[in-house]
Amino acid sequence: MTVVVLICLIFTGAGFYFFKVACVPGHKSFLSSSSKVLKKSDPLYKQKKWFKQVDKEKWYMQSADDKYRLDANYIPSKNSHKTAIILPGYMNVKEDMGKYDALFHELGYNTLTPDPRAQGKSQGKYIGYGWVEKADIKKWINRVLAKNGPNQQIVVFGVSMGRATTMMVSGLQLPKQVKAFVEDCGYTSVKDEIEHEAGVLYNMPAFPRFPLVEILSGINRVKVGYFLKDGSSINQLHKNHRPMLFIHGGNDTFVPTKMVYRNYRATKGPKQLWIAPKSKHAHSYEDHPAAYKAHVSQFLAQYIK
Template sequence: MGREDYQLKKLKHKKLWFTLIVIILLVCLSFVGAGYYFFTVACVPGEKSFLSSSSNVIKKSDPLYHEKVWFKKTPKEKWYMLSADGKYKLDANYIPYKNSSKTVIVLPGYTDTKEDAGIFDALFYELGYNTLTPEPRAQGESEGKYIGYGWPDKDDTKKWVSYLLRKKGKQQQIVIYGISMGGATAMTTSGLKLPHQVKAFIEDCGYTSVKDEIEYEAGALYNMPAFPRFPLVEILSGINKLKVGYFMGDASSVKQLNKNYRPMLFIHGSEDHFVPTKMIYSNYQATRGPKEIWVAPKAKHAKSFSVHPKEYKKRVASFLAKYVK
């Protein structure tokens, strides 16, 4: 091979490597760009096209008509508190029940407000409880830049417990209830060191971890195959670490439940295709304390109460009667 041929071959190799490097960089940039897009969709407050919009009109045909009317007419106290990290002003409703020393902290779901959770205020008020319903960071009237999927909110919930005890006295008996993202918040809160006044937890359709839920949604909502879903979720998790402060895999209900010894009632709809029903079994197995489980027949995501209002009340009341006097 002549020197000229050798130089030509060497130049072709360089061009090939350069082309491969450019392609790899473009692929990486496209993944990062897609990661930022999905971070915006998942974590930045705003309208979410994948969520069904709820109407403010209360229809008499609604199985929870009376609960919604009661909530709308009932006076509420406005409570405010700084988030656990001191960055944001958080907003809450407090509804007192006569002279009761029993309080349920009601944790709303993903993008939900304290008004959306009003049906659960009605449920627990009927059972003789005060209710404290704080809005998570970046939802409703609470300040915040990003939706935290319950992980930073667990520390806020612990602070709400302390705030409640200071405001209403140490004789309080406290239950923590959450729906959907709020259910995950309740479960992750259960793994923290909490005052003895926290007597029990109820979670409805919470996920096993933020990463599990994001991976599932990527497949279910966008029909995304395993590749590129896996690397995309990892990039999204890294962006979440930079922006929100945690890797999504660390935000695990299962790991937190492994540290919980308090009683917990687990509820999930059998037809839940947003947070898959199978997640309830991993969560149920993980907790160390007394526990009960109910998979509500034919109920979709966060609809167990509306599909089975009487059974829901009965099961909640029966569970709480064992641990709150």
């Protein structure tokens, strides 16, 4: 009996450890840090330089559950009736998305780029992997309409966790002004991604990955409000009938490329898929800037005029 109790305590302690690693904001050793020094050799130098120099409006909003103040950059495009809502990835901040702000500005869009709750300057205790944040994004959509009027046409765009958030948002009841979605390298579900990372980062076999992920899921339910399996991009995509462009790096090992095919099959609306040749996770734009812009521009031109 004592041995059983000891084993349970060990697994529970390990579950809390992995919850902290995965869901509590802070430095993550498994994430590669990108240089903040802008170099002319950067393939997106022009876009990043533009973002550093352009004036940004500060927008603030209470989260959908009224617990936290959220922080966003808004960059207007003169007399535009089109707005792109740009969603950062895991432990990214709105400033990391400047190259995408520039991309959409070049295409004639206003851009609204919020820090997700618990990231950047937005308040929050835990990372919700898009499942919690999806309600915040719906509220940001309504904020854009309140500010810019009912004639706005909106696209929701996200990278990595922001991409999963985009897909999860797509399954909500949304204003008619949301015309399309663009997602870049998102996962099929929170549970799938955490199980994958447990195997890759810790070389963890099926046991003890099970039951550790299940224990983490239970902790997440108590602290964040949902079981990991509930955070499903695929289930939300089953409810989506709006157009969606799927982008994924051909050599993505952080969010495996194979996940995009399941997501692509799940959505019910008009759709396109582009696999960026040889690109790793969230590097498709840097590796193929002209092709990336062309795919986004040509897809959205069909639905946003």
